[in-house]
Amino acid sequence: xxxxxxxxxxxxxxxxxxxxxxPSEEEYPNIIFKAMRYSVFAGGKRIRPILLMSACELFGGxxxxxxxxxxAIEMIHTYSLIHDDLPAMDNDDxxxxxxxxxxxxxxxxxxxxxxxxxxHSMETMANACLEFRGVESIxxxxxxxxxxxxxxxxxxxxxxxxSEGKEIDGKTLEYIHRxxxxxxxxxxxxxxxxxxxxxxxxxxxxxxxxxxxxxxFQIQDDILDVxxxxxxxxxxxxxxxxxxxxxxVSMYGLEKSKRDVERLSNEAISMLEVFGExxxxxxxxxxxxxxxxx
Amino acid sequence: xxxxxxxxxxxxxxxxxxxxxxPSEEEYPNIIFKAMRYSVFAGGKRIRPILLMSACELFGGxxxxxxxxxxAIEMIHTYSLIHDDLPAMDNDDxxxxxxxxxxxxxxxxxxxxxxxxxxHSMETMANACLEFRGVESIxxxxxxxxxxxxxxxxxxxxxxxxSEGKEIDGKTLEYIHRxxxxxxxxxxxxxxxxxxxxxxxxxxxxxxxxxxxxxxFQIQDDILDVxxxxxxxxxxxxxxxxxxxxxxVSMYGLEKSKRDVERLSNEAISMLEVFGExxxxxxxxxxxxxxxxx
Numbered sequence: 001x002x003x004x005x006x007x008x009x010x011x012x013x014x015x016x017x018x019x020x021x022x023p024s025e026e027e028y029p030n031i032i033f034k035a036m037r038y039s040v041f042a043g044g045k046r047i048r049p050i051l052l053m054s055a056c057e058l059f060g061g062x063x064x065x066x067x068x069x070x071x072a073i074e075m076i077h078t079y080s081l082i083h084d085d086l087p088a089m090d091n092d093d094x095x096x097x098x099x100x101x102x103x104x105x106x107x108x109x110x111x112x113x114x115x116x117x118x119x120h121s122m123e124t125m126a127n128a129c130l131e132f133r134g135v136e137s138i139x140x141x142x143x144x145x146x147x148x149x150x151x152x153x154x155x156x157x158x159x160x161x162x163s164e165g166k167e168i169d170g171k172t173l174e175y176i177h178r179x180x181x182x183x184x185x186x187x188x189x190x191x192x193x194x195x196x197x198x199x200x201x202x203x204x205x206x207x208x209x210x211x212x213x214x215x216x217f218q219i220q221d222d223i224l225d226v227x228x229x230x231x232x233x234x235x236x237x238x239x240x241x242x243x244x245x246x247x248x249v250s251m252y253g254l255e256k257s258k259r260d261v262e263r264l265s266n267e268a269i270s271m272l273e274v275f276g277e278x279x280x281x282x283x284x285x286x287x288x289x290x291x292x293x294x
Numbered sequence: 295x296x297x298x299x300x301x302x303x304x305x306x307x308x309x310x311x312x313x314x315x316x317p318s319e320e321e322y323p324n325i326i327f328k329a330m331r332y333s334v335f336a337g338g339k340r341i342r343p344i345l346l347m348s349a350c351e352l353f354g355g356x357x358x359x360x361x362x363x364x365x366a367i368e369m370i371h372t373y374s375l376i377h378d379d380l381p382a383m384d385n386d387d388x389x390x391x392x393x394x395x396x397x398x399x400x401x402x403x404x405x406x407x408x409x410x411x412x413x414h415s416m417e418t419m420a421n422a423c424l425e426f427r428g429v430e431s432i433x434x435x436x437x438x439x440x441x442x443x444x445x446x447x448x449x450x451x452x453x454x455x456x457s458e459g460k461e462i463d464g465k466t467l468e469y470i471h472r473x474x475x476x477x478x479x480x481x482x483x484x485x486x487x488x489x490x491x492x493x494x495x496x497x498x499x500x501x502x503x504x505x506x507x508x509x510x511f512q513i514q515d516d517i518l519d520v521x522x523x524x525x526x527x528x529x530x531x532x533x534x535x536x537x538x539x540x541x542x543v544s545m546y547g548l549e550k551s552k553r554d555v556e557r558l559s560n561e562a563i564s565m566l567e568v569f570g571e572x573x574x575x576x577x578x579x580x581x582x583x584x585x586x587x588x
Contacts, residue, residue, distance in 0.1 A: 119444060145419075
């Protein structure tokens, strides 16, 4: 498999998919659709929707049924970035090399744009559940809602925000990583598996794989903040140190961080290999996510 | 029927219901559950959930199935108030006689608390859809998602925010009222009817009744901002004028505003009367909402 071109194709395919789920800028009130599109089409690697669709494929599911959920999970991810970047939160001016939403549209519209994307993810999934009816879709919606809300991503961000500038212990750092980053990545694989018709046991296994990938992904993020350059990352390096943020690297050092990324990704890869040849793309994607330089 | 004591009982019942759907302050991270509860249990009239449950009852539905959706719609209403009050939006220090969320918890936590309530409404509905399975629940979730998002409440708030301090026409004002206030009130009746097993035609009729009630309710709000006192309202009167907000009263005058509230509520009442005795509580509630002084 030529992974790079396959990945590129999947990214391009997904851009066309999510384009159909977000109203056109021609619709009234234009400003909100313009702002939603500004952030959704800011280039991103589309990791969560591609994981979701790949997991659906792994279990032989109908990709058409996965599309609204893949779009919804990317809307949730995008909303979380817009709100994280706000002046009252991380106060970041740039994201992926472009001005952040509040720098372009103002703080009020940026808050509402985040809200709009979260609302629209809910609406997109509810529409899909009504269209497809099957319990697999409802389960996918439940997984995505649960992992992004107060038992997942949202509370990870809460703890991250209240921990800034404070001494935190390893348990708290793990809580932040597990919830803020890993929960939604794990949910992508679980939701995709559900739509693909996987058994409850296989859905759980995909969830565990996703947790390992998610945590390794976050540690790699912390590593890159120290070792990469602003040009490659598309955002300022060293921002964690600047913001007095405790990271995996500042807590455990660069060497242990690199070893743990290696270990977690090897564990995820072993678990994926059980599914045989069909999991080749997911395997390659896992390797890529860990070895990535941006 | 002793409407006042019946209404009071329904409010008290609902407080117990929604209490079960929001995690305890003992749970980690405490701050977010504390902040969610601070705003949810700030006293409100619980109009939307009571409309939803009354509509479910009207069609002979199982109230147990309505409870999670009633709770979800109140979470959405509460989140919208928290975000509306933010410094970047209306910058209000008081709501229902108490300090607003950002004054108590800070702007970052207030933004996240609004987000948390929206997430949690989605999760509560998704859990209910998975538990009850029936298409009535999925339809209720779809109605609530649709009316609160970019085709409803959210876009009403967007147009309201971008219109502040500007000359707007009657069409724009109607758009704001129809979406910002009326959409969620109308959705309460529609969703409740759906859960109650109403036909698609009856769901639509309930939606029309809700639109009339919702717009009359908003005009009454504009009237009270001019005619009431801060003590009775629990928030400063005259705030619309202070914020240069065009309201129904400033556009059409107090007399026409009062006449229109009367006309819309009479229309809603006539439509409700078709359902006979069973609609008595909804009838009385409609009358109350229009004649209320706070």
